[in-house]
Amino acid sequence: MFGTAKLVMVGLMVTSLAGGVAYMYKLKADNAILKENAIKLEEAVSSQQAVIQQQTKDFNTILTQNKKMTALNDTLNKELSALDDKFNKTNASGKKRDIGDLAIARTKTIEKVINKASDNAQRCVEISMGAELTEKEKNATKKSEINSECPSLANPSYIPY
Numbered sequence: 001m002f003g004t005a006k007l008v009m010v011g012l013m014v015t016s017l018a019g020g021v022a023y024m025y026k027l028k029a030d031n032a033i034l035k036e037n038a039i040k041l042e043e044a045v046s047s048q049q050a051v052i053q054q055q056t057k058d059f060n061t062i063l064t065q066n067k068k069m070t071a072l073n074d075t076l077n078k079e080l081s082a083l084d085d086k087f088n089k090t091n092a093s094g095k096k097r098d099i100g101d102l103a104i105a106r107t108k109t110i111e112k113v114i115n116k117a118s119d120n121a122q123r124c125v126e127i128s129m130g131a132e133l134t135e136k137e138k139n140a141t142k143k144s145e146i147n148s149e150c151p152s153l154a155n156p157s158y159i160p161y
Helices: 002-087 099-105 107-128 135-139
Strands: none
Touching: 002 107, 099 107
């Protein structure tokens, strides 16, 4: 009976030792998986930081462009108001200017004025939509050289006098 008890004890020790070794291998495998997960997590965090930095740059670019668009819109509104004032003037006798009466009285003159103003207004629209200024427009400084429909937009060198 004493021999059986020894055998049972040795069996228990061998089983415990085998279980301990198996548990140690499991811990090593879990540790390797955890290290891989930590590396992937660090990569994900760094890539997310790069995305956040790019989004911040994009946001700042959008804000800058928005400020430019707002300034351009303000300029265009001022130009529109000035153009509106041009056509709604009152003459010396206190009467409102009637372009229809002028067109009947001086057809050729009004036709030339309207055609030139239409061309200038079309160029203003092109510039406001992003067209580049020509050298002639950039260098215009005299009143006879400028686009009278939108001088602040079309002729940056022109200073009204």
